[in-house]
Amino acid sequence: MTGVRKGPFVVSRQRDEPRLCSHSEVEGAPLNAAEVLQLVDVTRAYPGGVTAVDGVGLTVRQGEFVAVVGPSGSGKSTLLHLVGLLDRPTAGTIRVAGYDTGALPDRSLAALRARAIGFVFQQFHLAPGVRALDAVADGLLYTGVARARRRDRAAETLHQVGLGERLTHRPHELSGGERQRVAIARALVKRPDVILADEPTGNLDSAAAETVLELLRELHAAGTTIVVITHDRGIADSLPRRVRMRDGRIVSADQRREVNP
Numbered sequence: 001m002t003g004v005r006k007g008p009f010v011v012s013r014q015r016d017e018p019r020l021c022s023h024s025e026v027e028g029a030p031l032n033a034a035e036v037l038q039l040v041d042v043t044r045a046y047p048g049g050v051t052a053v054d055g056v057g058l059t060v061r062q063g064e065f066v067a068v069v070g071p072s073g074s075g076k077s078t079l080l081h082l083v084g085l086l087d088r089p090t091a092g093t094i095r096v097a098g099y100d101t102g103a104l105p106d107r108s109l110a111a112l113r114a115r116a117i118g119f120v121f122q123q124f125h126l127a128p129g130v131r132a133l134d135a136v137a138d139g140l141l142y143t144g145v146a147r148a149r150r151r152d153r154a155a156e157t158l159h160q161v162g163l164g165e166r167l168t169h170r171p172h173e174l175s176g177g178e179r180q181r182v183a184i185a186r187a188l189v190k191r192p193d194v195i196l197a198d199e200p201t202g203n204l205d206s207a208a209a210e211t212v213l214e215l216l217r218e219l220h221a222a223g224t225t226i227v228v229i230t231h232d233r234g235i236a237d238s239l240p241r242r243v244r245m246r247d248g249r250i251v252s253a254d255q256r257r258e259v260n261p
Contacts, residue, residue, distance in 0.1 A: 034062050035098065036194045036225050037083050042092035044078055052078040053089070054248035060194070065220040066227045069236035070245035076229050077198065079245070083227070084196050085113040097193045114142040118187030118195040122202040124179045126171045132158060132182045133167040139186040157189040158182070161215055177208030181215060194225040201235065213238070 037060040044053040053075045060066055070076045081087040082094060085101060094101045097116045101109060118139070126135050136154035145153065158167055161181045171179055180200060187195050197216070201209035213235065220226050220240075228239065236242045244252045 035095065036060050036062050036064075037227070038093075038095040039083065040093040040095075042082060042089045042094060044082060044087065045090045051248055053082065055092070056248075056250055058243060058250060058253065060225065060227060062193075062225055063220075063223055064225055064241055065217070065239050066241045066243060067236035067239040068227060068229050068243045068245060069231065069233060071231060073247075074245040075248035076231075076245050078248075080196055080198055080227075080229050084117055084119060085109055110142075115190070116193040118190060118192035120180070120183050120187050120195060120197040120200050122199040124171070124183045124203070126179055126182060128172070129170055131168050131170055132163060132174070132185075135182055136185045136189050139189045143190050153189055154185070157185045160188070161185045175208065176204050177211050180204060180208070180212050184212070184215060184219075188219065188224070194227060195219070196227050196229070198229045199231070200228065201230075201232070 037058070039056050039058045042053060042056045043051065045051045056075075056079065068076050068079060078087070082089055083096065085096065088102070096112060099112055101112070104112065130138075133151060133154050136157055137150040140150040140153060155164075155167060158164060161184055163178060163181055163185065166174065166178060166182075169178075171182075174182065180203075184195075184197075184200075187197075200216070201212055204212060216226055216228070228235065230236055236244075242252075242254045243250055
């Protein structure tokens, strides 16, 4: 086993471990992988004249920690679905890990999503009765990693997020904050290019919310690129970069800045 230290974490890898959805499974060549996400004049319109995202341009570089903030109906959730490759834009260009997603067929798009993006949602999406270890291992289902190695990687990642003593616990045996940490571990286990977190503290009390935010800060310090979608200005103001949305458009995008946690 080899190990690479990133901040407070050690990312370990078996010498013969399969790669996660290698670049060869995604048609075409990446243009600039240092720009993890790049949107150029992106629009998403729906029948009936509804334009949820309107001419958005945004770049997220490797290692950034970005908050996309706005009120309900501002277009931030639609933006997440677009950059998460769950939807395609009506117009414009989206590049993920350097790949022009508009040029990819559905199979390559799915491979890129499986390899490059980790999702964290407000509702946790943990199956009832499934142990934390298995829930996190499921994050590797479509990555080509062998079943036994998936469980090893899941255990390592749960230890990383502070749940090493909760491997066999099921959702009803965990607090809200612990459930969200399981969800973060599931997103992190495949070592994605970016984690997309949609209102990750929305269902938590203030103490659990701060614990989850502190975990995300630690992951960012270890080199993980993270985009948080939130309506909470307090959370947005606590992060190194803030992008504000209203009526489907970006109205301001702060440059990287130092923030005292």
